[in-house]
Amino acid sequence: MPDASLKLDQVSLALGGRRILNELTFDAAPGLITALLGPNGCGKTTTIRCCTGLLVPDSGSISILGFAPGSPDAAARVGLMPQSTGAWSGVRPGELLRYLASLYSHPHDPDALAAELGITGFAKTPYRRLSGGQQQLVNLAGAIIGRPEFVVLDEPTAGLDPHVRRSTWDLIRRLRDAGAGVLLTTHAMDEAEQLADHVWLMDAGRIVLGGTVAELTREASLEEVFLAHTKRGDA
Numbered sequence: 001m002p003d004a005s006l007k008l009d010q011v012s013l014a015l016g017g018r019r020i021l022n023e024l025t026f027d028a029a030p031g032l033i034t035a036l037l038g039p040n041g042c043g044k045t046t047t048i049r050c051c052t053g054l055l056v057p058d059s060g061s062i063s064i065l066g067f068a069p070g071s072p073d074a075a076a077r078v079g080l081m082p083q084s085t086g087a088w089s090g091v092r093p094g095e096l097l098r099y100l101a102s103l104y105s106h107p108h109d110p111d112a113l114a115a116e117l118g119i120t121g122f123a124k125t126p127y128r129r130l131s132g133g134q135q136q137l138v139n140l141a142g143a144i145i146g147r148p149e150f151v152v153l154d155e156p157t158a159g160l161d162p163h164v165r166r167s168t169w170d171l172i173r174r175l176r177d178a179g180a181g182v183l184l185t186t187h188a189m190d191e192a193e194q195l196a197d198h199v200w201l202m203d204a205g206r207i208v209l210g211g212t213v214a215e216l217t218r219e220a221s222l223e224e225v226f227l228a229h230t231k232r233g234d235a
């Protein structure tokens with residue numbers, strides 16, 4: 001396996017007096033799609049926030065493309081698709097993508113990317129008036145417009161119809177095939193099976209299992225493996 005693009009070592013973090021990440025250790029390689037799976041509330045989004053510098057762990061270390069999360073060197077090379085982005089409410093997707101493109105040295109052409117992702121038809125509609133799925137596509141475009149070397153996608157296809165979901169899968173595979181590392185979270189086991197080169201299963205802030213889909217599903221489906229190794233988020 002190539003050297004890791006993303007490395008978390010013994011990362012712990014408490015929020016609101018509760019330990020959310022508990023000596024979390026895993027990695028993700030360039031040119032591979034890595035899926036982080038786990039029950040609601042197990043800490044996936046918190047992990048992503050730590051990997052992109054939005055939260056700082058209490059202990060442990062994280063390196064992304066050899067840089068500290070959130071540092072200027074990392075920010076220029078890492079794309080993030082968050083679950084929701086309230087901050088963009090009045091902005092029109094076309095303007096947003098042109099603005100984001102202006103922040104990078106070799107961005108995708110905003111109009112071409114909008115056309116590829118099926119955004120052109122609503123490029124002039126304020127973000128807050130878009131449907132949930134349309135907002136997802138704009139979030140995805142924002143994550144990749146700067147041609148990132150590593151992309152972090154938090155539930156990239158949640159709420160997307162099967163057509164758009166399939167084309168999003170194709171896009172994610174193309175990012176991988178172009179050499180980018182991809183870390184994504186999903187609750188859709190079929191998505192992890194279809195897309196992921198490597199799966200990490202997380203429960204209560206720590207990794208409980210990892211491997212390729214083939215390795216994890218030798219004796220049971222991925223969903224059965226998930227159910228056997230994790231507890232309900234509210235349990």
Ligand SMILES: Nc1ncnc2c1ncn2[C@@H]1O[C@H](COP(=O)(O)OP(=O)(O)OP(=O)(O)O)[C@@H](O)[C@H]1O
Pocket residue numbers: 015016020038039040041042043044045046047
């Ligand atoms: N700012 C915060 N203060 C206190 N607790 C928080 C904060 N942010 C998140 N949490 C808690 O941390 C836990 C993990 O949340 P997180 O969003 O990382 O879970 P998740 O695995 O992404 O869940 P889901 O699959 O439902 O999106 C939850 O119990 C959540 O309530």
